[in-house]
Amino acid sequence: MSITWSAYKRARRRSRQAWAIIALVAATVVAGLAWYFTTGQFNAADPWVAGPSEAPVFNQGWMKPLRGAAPVAAENASEALERIPVKGRAAKTDYDRAAFGQAWADADRNGCDTRNDILRRDLAAVVFTEGSSCKVAGGTFHEPYTGAEVTFQRGQDTSSAVQIDHVVALADAWQKGAQQLTAQQRQTFANDPLNLIAADGPANVKKGAGDAATWLPGNKNFRCHYVARQISVKAAYKLWVTQAEKDAMKGVLASCPGQQTIYNAR
Structure with a gap:
């Protein structure tokens, strides 16, 4: 009888240990899922995570703040989206690129045009053309739209x-x-580093003038940052969104509820 009782106690002890292990594993899984569905899926091995902006915005080493650029508040992107007005599209018949000023002007007056400033900001191992400290001749980067x-x-x-x-x-x-x-505000808009990203040419051509309702980056890891950046730009320049656009943005942000606005941390 004593042997049977001893075996029973050992079995009970093993059972409690097994349940404790199961509980620990379950807690770990729950914590892991919570991390994954908030920020983990976008942070793991994600080269864009770098503080308030997961992709470059401003480098004070050679870029100067644009006068007239509206400030962007550091806040939850979903909350910022709720304050953006929802309206229909205005007519496009009178759109002219010239309304946004000279293409790739030296808007910040640092001696380099905006295109080269953004290439220098976004690329690694940058090489300049001979005799120039502005014109980018080459470089490499982890392209955000395709990955x-x-x-x-x-x-x-x-x-x-x-x-x-x-x-x-x-x-x-x-x-x-x-x-x-x-x-002047439109020229600033067209040259604002917040609104500019070096991107794969074919992907950019496919995007065209699309908004979040009609085009999102193929690289899903970048979508939260991309949508937050659009929200930040529209908030800064007091632009509106369509209902379809807002719905698409909310759909993306639902997978990353902690996503913040993108702003120039200077």
């Missing part, structure tokens, strides 16, 4: 492989409030 490693090489047949994308397209902005901006 691929891309090499940029300046040349008649190669430069277009990497384009500078307006996160909020100029034509989209024109239909959603930019017509009410001053000419």
